[in-house]
Amino acid sequence: MQNNTQLYECGVIKMDTMDKNTRGVLLVLSGPSGTGKGTVCKVVRDSLGDNLAYSISATTRKPRTGEEHGREYFFFTKEEFEDLRDKNGFLEWAQVYDNYYGTPRAFVEEVLASGRDCILEIDPQGALQVRKATDEAVLVFIAPPSLEELRSRLTGRGTEAPEEVEKRLSCAEAELSYSNQYDYLIVNDEVEKAADKMKAILMAERCRIKRG
Ligand code: ADP
Ligand code: 5GP
Numbered sequence: 582m583q584n585n586t587q588l589y590e591c592g593v594i595k596m597d598t599m600d601k602n603t604r605g606v607l608l609v610l611s612g613p614s615g616t617g618k619g620t621v622c623k624v625v626r627d628s629l630g631d632n633l634a635y636s637i638s639a640t641t642r643k644p645r646t647g648e649e650h651g652r653e654y655f656f657f658t659k660e661e662f663e664d665l666r667d668k669n670g671f672l673e674w675a676q677v678y679d680n681y682y683g684t685p686r687a688f689v690e691e692v693l694a695s696g697r698d699c700i701l702e703i704d705p706q707g708a709l710q711v712r713k714a715t716d717e718a719v720l721v722f723i724a725p726p727s728l729e730e731l732r733s734r735l736t737g738r739g740t741e742a743p744e745e746v747e748k749r750l751s752c753a754e755a756e757l758s759y760s761n762q763y764d765y766l767i768v769n770d771e772v773e774k775a776a777d778k779m780k781a782i783l784m785a786e787r788c789r790i791k792r793g
Pocket of ligand 1: 612613614615616617618619620621734735737738769770771772
């Protein structure tokens with residue numbers, strides 16, 4: 582929330598204007614798997630602390646080594662996922678690479694209402710659903726510097742079997758073509774630079790008088 586209180590009190594800024602930017606920014610981040618979304622997000626989150634909340638998605642995919650339920654994802658069975666989906670518990674959901682992924686609605690609403698910003702790290706199908714569901718979303722696309730570099734990052738991460746890497750790479754070009762429907766594009770050539778750009782976007786959106 583911006584500190585415009587004194588200006589409001591002396592009548593320089595109208596209550597209307599104050600009200601419009603008391604909600605947090607809903608930042609929706611997408612990009613092909615291996616682009617560096619998680620890496621860049623971590624730098625931004627470490628730097629902004631509690632002012633920025635990260636929405637933990639639910640998924641039916643199996644946890645990778647080191648991943649914990651409630652930290653990287655809520656790891657649901659297909660039945661659990663479908664149950665929450667049928668109760669309208671997701672702001673958006675999609676099937677990505679053979680598994681379901683979804684954003685629990687209640688957490689996002691609570692964070693935005695409290696005036697804190699919220700990041701969703703989701704695929705383009707989900708991002709476009711959020712855009713339809715609310716006019717307050719800011720869509721940011723993170724792209725790799727090249728497809729060769731994407732391959733090298735995805736392989737280097739070593740978290741997927743070779744056939745899973747190929748599946749993700751074969752989806753990458755189609756995913757990149759969604760970028761023209763986003764509000765901002767960040768090319769992740771260097772992590773620090775990409776993180777600075779994301780912080781600049783958040784800052785600018787916080788200063789915007791009218792969102793949506
Ligand atoms: P995503 O969350 O988009 O799937 P990750 O954040 O897991 O991608 O990054 C994929 C791999 O690329 C990781 O091994 C990470 O350390 C590396 N990486 C991320 N950003 C960069 C960068 N700017 N330059 C080089 N390597 C990077
Ligand atoms: P991963 O399995 O590598 O963690 O994620 C695979 C893909 O699913 C990534 O593109 C990631 O952004 C996307 N994803 C993660 N959570 C969600 C979500 O809640 N909704 C949607 N639509 N996509 C998600």
